[in-house]
Amino acid sequence: MWKASDKLMATIKHYASFPATGVSLRQMVQFGETPSPGTLFRASQFLSEELPIRLAHRVQELNDLPDGLNDMPSIKKVRDWYAQSFEEIIDVPKPSLSQEVKSLLARPMKSNGHSKTLSKTTWNPSVKEGQYRSSPPSMSINGNRHIEEQVGMTNGGTKARLAAARRYFVPSEDHVDWPPEIDDFNQRFSQTLQQIKRRHDGVVTTVAQGILEYKRKRQRLQIDSNIQAFLDRFYMSRIGIRMLIGQHIALTEQTHAHHPNYVGIICTKTNIQEVAMEAIENARFVCEDHYGLFEAPKIQLICKPDLDFMYVPGHLSHMLFETLKNSLRAVVERHGAEKEDFPVTKVIVAEGREDITIKISDEGGGIPRSSIPLVWTYMYTTVDQTPNLDPDFDKSDFKAPMAGFGYGLPISRLYARYFGGDLKLISMEGYGTDVYLHLNRLSSSSEPLH
Helix, strand or coil: CCCCCHHHHHHHHHHCCCCCCCCEHHHHHHHCCCCCHHHHHHHHHHHHHHHHHHHHHHHHHHHCCCCCHHHCHHHHHHHHHHHHHHHHHHCCCCCCCCHHHHHHHHCCCEECCEECCCCCCECCCCCCCCCCCCCCCCCCCCCCHHHHHHCCCCCCCCHHHHHHHCCCCCCCCCCCCCCHHHHHHHHHHHHHHHHHHHHCCCHHHHHHHHHHHHHHHHCCCCCCHHHHHHHHHHHHHHHHHHHHHHHHHHHHHHCCCCCCCEECCEEEEEEHHHHHHHHHHHHHHHHHHHHCCCCCCCEEEECCCCCEEEECHHHHHHHHHHHHHHHHHHHHHHHCCCCCCCCCEEEEEEECCCEEEEEEECCCCCCCHHHHHHHHCCCCCCCCCCCCCCCCHHHCHHHCCCCCCCCHHHHHHHHHHHCCCEEEEEEECCCEEEEEEEEECCCCEECCCC
8 A cells, every 4th residue: 555655755745846837738749640759858848747636636625624634534535546646757767868968968959040938927807816735835045955956946036936947848859869768768657647647537436436535524515715716726727737637648659659730638620519529428318318219309409510729639529528517417317218209409609700609599498596506616516415436437428427416517617727618607597507518729728827
């Protein structure tokens, strides 16, 4: 059984005092469809410094949770997963490189006579500054020699400046015969990330289990605003960590196999109609299965067939599936499972200059105005009996229950906000609900982690 040593916890505490470095979708896509081993190596170096900082923030926060929540068995289990992953990343052996290779890596690549620079990131108007802050707002500037040496900055300076100096995408020369040590490190680093990704598959449900343990022990019906804010920060950070890990694994695989229109897990031509049709089918399948219906309520999709933009199809699919599942459940429960002809739910996709917006309109009776704030609360559910949590339920759409954990909407909103969008809900009690999913089509919004 793995256990964190005191020395490891002290190292984690040190890393947790550094700020996370936000990355935008546009930055992630600059790698192109076939990144050079040198570019991938620089990205591996960035992640070998950035991921431990993000993991350390989570370990610290899980340790410091109030009111005994940090003592719940499931919370302790998740904390140990993060600490173990931290240890594995910092223990990946660094390659020994010649001075010539080091200077090649440090040389900025020219493109048409200009140095390639990252596009400027924009702020998401739906997010208040510091709302999902992943690190302490005030940080001392002492004791940062260890990380400075790691990232090649031995001349001191503040931690914030240090973070700004580290860049995810740094292009290296394509037409260079890179030594095998570079490719070997890239492969080993990617294998470590795959192992970590698998370990963290059940984090959402295990934390949810920890909240259930806490509610039962403290005999609470709802969670307070501090725990709500913690869960928002925690799950937003988890999306960011998994995005960077998934992206890097896919980029490493792409050095051997070419996928047109894909840069890692980002699709430069995500077709909204295709993703929406698949989410509609999945949601209707789960609805039929849950209520024993011959045919689930129909969903009409109004969308230009050739509308595409740069996005992560997996994120879009998740958000649409969750919101459609809610709409279908509301429609069936309002009109009765024995009804033969349900009102049609409409999905309308509109294209603006800044955003692509998807509106989902159902006739499921709506939500009372007093309950609307509650739909964004974790573990709030209109289902009488919360089902027992199966740690595997979030690994596949088809295992997802129809309802019961109160996680669908708040987590979908985090996915939307992660890359500069938002999820809003407007209800007409007695008639139905409209959900607006805003997707940032400029792709320049940075992760809201500062």
